[in-house]
Amino acid sequence: MFKNIIKYVSPQAIIFAFYSLSAWFVFSSLGELAAIWSQVFSNEKVMNIW
Known part of the structure; x- marks a missing residue:
């Protein structure tokens, strides 16, 4: 599940997040x-200090 998500997510999206x-x-x-x-x-x- 998560491996498929990582494949489709671009590095730019990770940096933006x-x-x-x-x-x-x-x-x-x-x-x-x-x-x-x-x-x-x-x-x-x-x-009083000020």
């Missing part, structure tokens, strides 16, 4: 960082 997965991980991690930064900056103790 790899880049889309890596981009998805990067954007999800950026979203988590943005949520953490918003929580940090909403804290009054941190705002």
Whole structure:
């Protein structure tokens, strides 16, 4: 089953899938960082430092 799929999939499709997965991980991690930064900056103790 999987061997037949690998035969029909081109290397360009594999590279495209790899880049889309890596981009998805990067954007999800950026979203988590943005949520953490918003929580940090909403804290009054941190705002007093600036």
